[in-house]
Amino acid sequence: MAAMGTLSGVVRLSSYIGRSRRLIFNSAQRRGIASCIDPAHGLSDEQKEFQKMAFDFAAHEMSPHMAEWDEKEIFPVETMRKAAQLGFGGIYVQPEVGGSGLSRLDTSVIFEALSTGCVSTTAYISIHNMCNWMIDTFGNTEQREKFCPELCTMDKFASYCLTEPGSGSDAASLLTTAKLEGDHYILNGSKAFISGGGDTDVYIVMCRTGGKGPKGISCVVVEKDTPGLSFGKKEKKVGWNSQPTRAVILEDCHVPVTNRLGQEGQGFNIAxxxxxxxxxxxxxxxxxxxxxxxxxxxxxxxxxxxxxxxxxxxxxxxxxxxxxxxxxxxxxxxxxxxxxxxxxxxxxxxxxxxxxxxxxxxxxxxxxxxxxxxxxxxxxxxxxxxxxxxxxxxxxxxxxxxxxxxxxxxxxxxxxxxx
Incomplete structure (x- = not known):
C-alpha cells in the first residue's frame, strides 16, 4: 500500500472507518462494551479511529474464521494481506518505505483490537511487524528499500530467528555460526520454534561471527530459497495453530555480506x-x-x-x-x-x-x-x-x-x- 502517515492514514481511510462500529466478540453480537472496561478510554480521537478500524477488521475478517483456522491449521495469507492494506503490515515502520509511521502506543491499541478476532493470527502479524521494524531501523538505505515495502504490503512475510534447540532463555549462548568467505557468510546451525518457518520469505537470523557471548553475535537477513536453507517438520501445538512453526536449518547456507544488518557484533543488541x-x-x-x-x-x-x-x-x-x-x-x-x-x-x-x-x-x-x-x-x-x-x-x-x-x-x- 502507499505510505500511511499518522494523519494522512486517517484521512485516506476515513470512508472505511466511518462504517466501523463497536462489536461484541461472540456470534450473537448482542451487547456493547461496558464503559468501565472500554479500551477507548484515554485515547486521542485519531487513536480511536485506528482502534475502531482494527475492531471492525477483527469482527468481520478474523473472528468468523478463527475456529476454522485453528482446526485446519490454516495460515490465512490473504486475510493478512487485507490487514496490510489498512497499514497493519508495517505499523511502526517509517512511511518512506511503505510503513504507517505510527507510535508504539498506536501499535498496542491495534494489536489489542485485532486479537479479539484471532490471537494466533495477530501474534504472527506482531512478529512480522517486529522483523520489518528491525530492517527499517538497523538496515541501510538499500536494505530498507529492498525488503520493507514488500513486507509492509505483506506480499512477503518475515520470521524472527533467535531461539535454538540448546539456547532459549540464554540467547547469548547461541551456536549458529556465520563464517566470512569473500563477500558471503557461510551459515551453519539451526533455529527452533520459528513462527512462520517454511511459509515465510524473509528470516532475520542471529548468528555467531565472533567469539563467545553477546558481542560475538551478528544479524543477517536470509531470504527463502537461499541454498542451504531448509526447514523441519511442522510442529503440532496446543494453540497458535493459524501460524506454522518449524525449525529453520542452515547447512552451508551462503548469505551475502550485504544482507547483514548493522555491524558485526551488533546482532545481540538488535535482537x-x-x-x-x-x-x-x-x-x-x-x-x-x-x-x-x-x-x-x-x-x-x-x-x-x-x-x-x-x-x-x-x-x-x-x-x-x-x-x-x-x-x-x-x-x-x-x-x-x-x-x-x-x-x-x-x-x-x-x-x-x-x-x-x-x-x-x-x-x-x-x-x-x-x-x-x-x-x-x-x-x-x-x-x-x-x-x-x-x-x-x-x-x-x-x-x-x-x-x-x-x-x-x-x-x-x-x-x-x-x-
Whole structure:
C-alpha cells in the first residue's frame, strides 16, 4: 500500500472507518462494551479511529474464521494481506518505505483490537511487524528499500530467528555460526520454534561471527530459497495453530555480506531491541483475548440459568467478574505506560516493557481461564471461542522472553539502582 502517515492514514481511510462500529466478540453480537472496561478510554480521537478500524477488521475478517483456522491449521495469507492494506503490515515502520509511521502506543491499541478476532493470527502479524521494524531501523538505505515495502504490503512475510534447540532463555549462548568467505557468510546451525518457518520469505537470523557471548553475535537477513536453507517438520501445538512453526536449518547456507544488518557484533543488541517492542506487542495480544473473554463471560452469566435463576445473580460469580474486569483495566494501563516509555526511549523502558509482559500475559491468561471456568462444561467445547483464547495466549508467558526472565530483568534493574 502507499505510505500511511499518522494523519494522512486517517484521512485516506476515513470512508472505511466511518462504517466501523463497536462489536461484541461472540456470534450473537448482542451487547456493547461496558464503559468501565472500554479500551477507548484515554485515547486521542485519531487513536480511536485506528482502534475502531482494527475492531471492525477483527469482527468481520478474523473472528468468523478463527475456529476454522485453528482446526485446519490454516495460515490465512490473504486475510493478512487485507490487514496490510489498512497499514497493519508495517505499523511502526517509517512511511518512506511503505510503513504507517505510527507510535508504539498506536501499535498496542491495534494489536489489542485485532486479537479479539484471532490471537494466533495477530501474534504472527506482531512478529512480522517486529522483523520489518528491525530492517527499517538497523538496515541501510538499500536494505530498507529492498525488503520493507514488500513486507509492509505483506506480499512477503518475515520470521524472527533467535531461539535454538540448546539456547532459549540464554540467547547469548547461541551456536549458529556465520563464517566470512569473500563477500558471503557461510551459515551453519539451526533455529527452533520459528513462527512462520517454511511459509515465510524473509528470516532475520542471529548468528555467531565472533567469539563467545553477546558481542560475538551478528544479524543477517536470509531470504527463502537461499541454498542451504531448509526447514523441519511442522510442529503440532496446543494453540497458535493459524501460524506454522518449524525449525529453520542452515547447512552451508551462503548469505551475502550485504544482507547483514548493522555491524558485526551488533546482532545481540538488535535482537534485544526488537524484543522490547515484541514484548509490548505480545502482551497486547493477550490483552485483546482477555477483553473478549470478559465480555463472553458476562454474556454467558446473563443468559445461563442454574437453580432457577441466571448465573449473573450469583454473588460469587459477580465478584469473580469484577476481579477479571479490574485486572483487565490494570493490565491495559501498565501496558500503555510501557508503550509510551519505549516510544520515548526513556531510561525505564526496558524494565517497564518487562513488567508489562510479565503482568499482562500472566493476568490475562488468568482472566481467560476464569472465563472458561464460568462457562462450565461448555467452555471446554470447541464450539465456544473461550477455549481457543485460553489455548492461544498460554504461550505468551513463554515466548519473547519467558516470564521468569522478565523477573530477572526487573530485579536486576532494581538492584543496580539501589546504590
Amino acid at each position: 534485544m531491541r526488537g524484543l522490547n517492542g515484541g514484548r509490548i506487542n505480545i502482551a497486547s495480544c493477550s490483552l485483546g483475548a482477555a477483553h473478549a473473554c470478559v465480555q463472553l463471560a458476562r454474556d454467558h452469566l446473563l443468559v445461563r440459568k442454574q437453580f432457577g435463576e441466571t448465573l449473573s445473580n450469583n454473588q460469587f460469580l459477580q465478584f469473580k467478574l469484577a476481579e477479571m474486569a479490574t485486572k483487565l483495566v490494570a493490565s491495559r494501563l501498565l501496558l500503555r505506560e510501557a508503550a509510551l516509555a519505549l516510544q520515548e526511549s526513556r531510561s525505564d523502558a526496558v524494565s517497564l516493557c518487562s513488567m508489562a509482559k510479565l503482568f499482562v500475559t500472566d493476568e490475562c491468561f488468568n482472566i481467560c481461564n476464569q472465563a472458561l471456568q464460568m462457562h462450565g462444561g461448555y467452555g471446554y467445547l470447541k464450539d465456544y471461542a473461550v477455549q481457543q483464547f485460553v489455548r492461544d495466549i498460554r504461550v505468551h508467558q513463554i515466548l519473547e522472553g519467558t516470564n521468569e526472565v522478565m523477573r530477572m530483568i526487573i530485579a536486576r534493574s532494581l538492584l543496580s539502582e539501589s546504590g
